[in-house]
Amino acid sequence: MWKWFRSQNGRGEGVEPSSPTAVAPSPPAEGEEEGKKGFFARLKDRLSKTRETLVSRVDRLILGKKEIDDDLLEELEEILITSDLGVLTTQALIQAVQEKVKRKELNDPERLKGYLQQEILNILNLPRKGGDEGIKPFIILVIGVNGVGKTTTIGKLAGRFRSEGKKVLLVAGDTFRAAAGEQLEIWAERAGAEVIRQKEGSDPSAVVFDALKAALARGSDVVLIDTAGRLHTRVNLMEELKKIRRVIQKEIPEGPHRTWLVLDATMGQNALSQARLFHEALEIDGLILTKLDGTAKGGIIVAICNELKIPIEYIGIGEKADDLQPFDPQAFVQALF
Structure with missing residues (x-):
């Protein structure tokens, strides 16, 4: 029974909801697919305040910048902390950016947003508890x-x-x-x-x-x-x-x-x-x-x-x-x- 629950809760991590390359045992029903699109649209709309607090401020920070320097990182740190990512998570993200910059793997401020996006996704992709098939109740x-x-x-x-x-x-x-x-x-x-x-x-x-x-x-x-x-x-x-x-x-x-x-x-x-x-x-x-x-x-x-x-x-x-x-x-x- 609980294999059903895992299938509902295992969302194909790493694949975008509407990605044409997503592989599934069988295609979703039309109504189900519309439901997913509808929820994604609502999610995007209702995250608007969080997006303004975090992402829009990052956009304004990197606008017109030529390099990732200490001043930029200091401002980025403030944005992350005040966006409720917390001190420990912010420090980890800033340190990761600094390492990338030091190794010359990340120089262009325009790429900074994409890097943060991937790092946040990595943090959120946590394994879930398994071994629950056939349990009733x-x-x-x-x-x-x-x-x-x-x-x-x-x-x-x-x-x-x-x-x-x-x-x-x-x-x-x-x-x-x-x-x-x-x-x-x-x-x-x-x-x-x-x-x-x-x-x-x-x-x-x-x-x-x-x-x-x-x-x-x-x-x-x-x-x-x-x-x-x-x-x-x-x-x-x-x-x-x-x-x-x-x-x-x-x-x-x-x-x-x-x-x-x-x-x-x-x-x-x-x-x-x-x-x-x-x-x-x-x-x-x-x-x-x-x-x-x-x-x-x-x-x-x-x-x-x-x-x-x-x-x-x-x-x-x-x-x-x-x-x-x-x-x-x-x-x-x-x-x-």
């Missing part, structure tokens, strides 16, 4: 702080899986936030998925335990577990999440098969801090970046991938269900530049 634990869009993201993921004929079970593990269970039920109804929930204030681990029993009994293909997000009590939150993992592993020893962290791209460097905190406690397998539309801080994707080496699984660029799509590094960089 496939357990995905979704975590993150309040306000990042966890529950909405889970609802959209459920819709994607259901559209492929998968039997999906949603788990209302956020028993802390008022109306979280009701919100998840609405998404489950829209997607045609089942949901397991208990009354507000219940033990989240007990909800997860009941849900796993139900998933095994009902033959669910995918189980998506919503969780509470409370950064201001992060010690308690982390312990609660660890307890949920232990409960999962008692029922399904190899679970959860994925632990995905949802981040709000508008948070910039704070999103990186959140990712680091959660990763240290729970070993995140993948990230979902929401709210990329309307933010100038999309460069944080590069910082997170470079510093934590956690792959981006999905990105969200709007409120509609199809505005959440598998992350394609090549398409993202192409849309950004």
